[in-house]
Amino acid sequence: MLPGVIRNWDVMCLGEPLVEFSEETTGRYLRGFGGDASNVAIAVARSGGQAAIASRIGTDAFGEMFTDLWTVEGVDHSAVARDTSAPTGHYFRHNGAGAARLTYSRRGSAASLMRPGDLAAATVAAARVLHLSGTTCAISDSASALALEAVAMARSAGTRISFDLHVPVGQGPVDRSRSAALSILGQCDIALPNLADAERLLGVSDPEAIVDRVLGYGPQVVALTMGPEGVYVATTEARRRIAPLRVDVVDVSGAGDTFDGYFLSGLTAGDDLAEAAIRANAAAALSTTRRGAVTGIPSAAEVGASLG
Numbered sequence: 001m002l003p004g005v006i007r008n009w010d011v012m013c014l015g016e017p018l019v020e021f022s023e024e025t026t027g028r029y030l031r032g033f034g035g036d037a038s039n040v041a042i043a044v045a046r047s048g049g050q051a052a053i054a055s056r057i058g059t060d061a062f063g064e065m066f067t068d069l070w071t072v073e074g075v076d077h078s079a080v081a082r083d084t085s086a087p088t089g090h091y092f093r094h095n096g097a098g099a100a101r102l103t104y105s106r107r108g109s110a111a112s113l114m115r116p117g118d119l120a121a122a123t124v125a126a127a128r129v130l131h132l133s134g135t136t137c138a139i140s141d142s143a144s145a146l147a148l149e150a151v152a153m154a155r156s157a158g159t160r161i162s163f164d165l166h167v168p169v170g171q172g173p174v175d176r177s178r179s180a181a182l183s184i185l186g187q188c189d190i191a192l193p194n195l196a197d198a199e200r201l202l203g204v205s206d207p208e209a210i211v212d213r214v215l216g217y218g219p220q221v222v223a224l225t226m227g228p229e230g231v232y233v234a235t236t237e238a239r240r241r242i243a244p245l246r247v248d249v250v251d252v253s254g255a256g257d258t259f260d261g262y263f264l265s266g267l268t269a270g271d272d273l274a275e276a277a278i279r280a281n282a283a284a285a286l287s288t289t290r291r292g293a294v295t296g297i298p299s300a301a302e303v304g305a306s307l308g
Helices: 036-047 061-073 121-125 134-138 141-157 174-185 195-202 207-217 255-268 273-287 300-306
Strands: 009-014 018-025 028-034 051-058 075-083 090-094 101-105 127-133 160-164 190-192 221-225 231-234 239-242
Touching: 009 036, 009 141, 009 255, 018 061, 028 036, 028 061, 028 090, 036 051, 036 061, 036 075, 036 127, 036 255, 036 273, 036 300, 051 061, 061 075, 121 127, 121 141, 127 134, 127 141, 127 255, 134 141, 134 160, 134 174, 141 160, 141 174, 160 174, 160 255, 174 195, 174 207, 190 255, 195 207, 195 221, 207 221, 207 231, 221 255, 221 273, 231 273, 239 273, 255 273, 273 300
Parallel strands: 009 051, 009 127, 018 090, 051 075, 127 160, 160 190, 190 221
Antiparallel strands: 018 028, 090 101, 221 231, 231 239
């Protein structure tokens, strides 16, 4: 830690909040909340950590819903700007036969207008960990530039950088998103890939090969989530596979974000790598037993009970 720096938050998440409409029955949608930055921040808070979010939302009803949500959840949103001329983004989740399909309404949203200068260096320095994802890089050119600026500020302040490699398919120019994601991967301290995203971004699919490749970029910690196969955590010195928690899966949306939030909260609380991964793995599994990205995130007490 740099002299004189006060860390107010365990994790600050930079990215795009999205109101979620999840299809319950044909043509009937349940309103909820999504967007990986918001999801991770809420998971940190529910796990017992101090969370903050940095973003941009509209002054519309959707924006008010998010500020109310973050207030209730205990997520600091003082670094969220309100845009009077652009709306808060949203998406529809169509849950028909087969894999769910997502329809986004984010072009021209307030978050897509995030740009360098939106986030103060002192704000980044107030977090123990800055968390962002490939999605932040895919929203727009200006949001991608802000992500890279925030990473540079974090490195200067001694704030650890956590990066989820998820780059959404069909969202933003592939070359720009991939280039920014690889740049951040090369500067982050904690890398959080999943199998599918790692294969798209790095061109390898074997878990051992993915871990080798990711560690080669320089992160100190890698946590590779593998869905029903559990989690593979690694440093340059040691590796361990964490067995999955078997549950009846209802909805996998938000499971990766739940893992990220619990894992980062555990690390900042001083848990060892395996302990943090075991709790995060259990939390992610429990989140799949309920529908909705945020409603599925379990409390710390629920995670503790699941682990006995």
